[in-house]
Amino acid sequence: MWSFVIDVGKDPETGKRKQEFGSGFKTRQDAEAAAAALITEVNHGTFIKESDILFKEWANDWLPLYIERNGPKPGTIRLRQYSIKKLLPYFASIKLKNITEEMYQSALNDLKDQDFSRSTIEGVHTTAKMIFKMAVSKKMLKIDPTTNAYIKKDEQIIIESDEEELPAFFEKEELALFLNTVRKKGLFMDNAIFTTLSYTGMRVGELVALKWKDIDFNKQTIHITKTSYTPDNNTKKYQLVPPKTKSSRRKIAIDNIVIDTLMKHKEEQEKLINHLGDSYLDKGYVFANVYRHPGYPILVKFVESRMDRSLKKTVLNLRLTPHSLRHTHTSLLAEAGVGLEEIMDRLGHHDDEVTRKVYLHVTHEMKREASDKFSNLMSSLI
Template sequence: MASITKRGDKWAYSVSMGMNPITRKQNQITRSGFHNKKEAKKAAQTLEYKLNVEGGKLTTVRNKFSEVVEDWLILYAQEVKPGTLRIRKKALDKVLPIWGNKKITTIEHINYQSLITNLSAAGYSRNYVESIHHSLSLVFKHAKKGNLIFDIPCRDVKFKKEYDSEEDKLENFLERDELSEFLSLAKSSERYDDYIIFLTLALTGLRIGELMALRWEDINLDKKFLRVRHTLYNPNNNENEFRLISPKTKKSKRVIQLADKLQKELISYKKYVESNFKIQSGENFLFFRGDYKPLTNTHARNRLVTLTKKWDYKKKITLHSFRHTFTSLLIEDNFSILDVSNLLGHVDTSITIKVYTHITQPKKIELQNSLSKFADKL
């Protein structure tokens, strides 16, 4: 540890080089003439870092980029959910072939900026590149904390600006009549659970993992509410490897009131299940395979693709579209942002506002009429 002292109106540092085996005295490097304490401290830290690296003190440390990543992931796994860990691993896997064998001390800001620029040039979206950047930032902060590097190279990085049109951003939800049309299509499906799956998504705003994790004990049909307590974790879509874990955030654990229509349909669906299947054992999932294990997210996506192929509809619909649609229709019916945020399980209303800043077509017409009336009074 360097010693920082003031000498007159200037500052100085002394860095120990260790004990001289002959004189039994401390060898020190002292420099002075710094304008302030911060300047002297930074210079001392730079010298200590160079002595550690150039003097060979770090040669036995695991300091290859791949080794640092491996060590960090072990610690990170103790702090986060499996889904979050998987996202970080996937992001870092994109970089390991490039930097894996490099010493982390050789990766500087210019190398980092070049990586980010090249990823954008390769056609990856800004969101994906930022996800990689965030994962790398955690690794480099870990390296800095362990004194493997002096500077974190990922500060002040520049990202490629994207110019997606507003219209492109607004397509991924359904207007009220479009939702009604799709649900009618689902109701005519040959599969008994298509309609109730998509109706539940549309009238609760659940994430698909939250929906697939629902068990009958989570639903109170008499008092008309469901309780979100878990999400289904099954990254490989293997029916034998699923896990029930806590939802995305603490706020995601929530109670959602059931619309009368959904309550009635769930009562009918429960009667159908009880009369056509054996009494379920174990988790007692609402939506299940023939062996009573939960349906996978991929199953729901495939059913959505199958249904939309029968529908002459031009917009791209995803499972998340139903959560988006639920939000849009609540806003159209003048629900407050706070109420919508609570129903969605967002951490705070700023997320709701940021994600759902558009308005539906009826709201646009209503706004236009209001503006016209306002102008007529001028």
């Protein structure tokens, strides 16, 4: 076996000469070729001494650097942590420099074979690319193994109907039945919660973060400036974070029904605040707890359980969720003749495929109905 030793210059920190070793070559020619390539890199200033750090060690070092540089929202940090957790079974104890393109691609393929959703794998892939990119930028690594990686496409199947691709939402008669049930049999706050969600299309996280100062009763608008983040469903450990996207920060016009409902709710809330006295931590939330941790904003889970309770008192689809009211709002606006762009603006979407599908479904049915009416009219004349 042949080997070589090359002087690669001085260590900038110690001032001592540094040497690089190469060994395990079967022939003298192989050793000389490798040495020549290394000398070329040194002479051109492209030589990189790759780190011996393990992937799990670098991932652990990378996350605080990523947070410091980007200041991401808590939900994004949680996503990065989740993605690292998914990468560790493949690379944890492997040196960063020894992870090849083939190894990384194999990991993505395996995640796909385990039936993780495409969005989940995309999140893992995005995190991995950032981890390796920073390692390259810090000259810990020569080649980024994620550069040419891809996520395998789903097998194309024939879909006889697009109905199954649509999210669940109420028809207008069903929404009326649900809201009437809430008014008659709901508990404190229920009517205000579900009327507001139904008539505005706001996200549940936006609803629970609402404060009274966000509502302008004179101009009849609700200003969406934040959303609530409670990953552990701990009432006291909530965080208020910026809306999902830049377009999510918006003002929603509301009508008299919502105004009257919210004003009535405010009156009821103030009576309870006076009754509870100092035990109520008044931070101005529209939808606040009054029993346990009075004054703290309610949880998204609270809204979900209240909706389940009311649905069980009807003959409606029990699989519907508070988010279904957002899709319902889209469908009813489309039925009322509101354009897709205006709907997107009201919902705080720059673009959304699900909203587009609901809109196109409703408008397609409206066009078909118009065609049927014309046909019936002509058949009565001919």
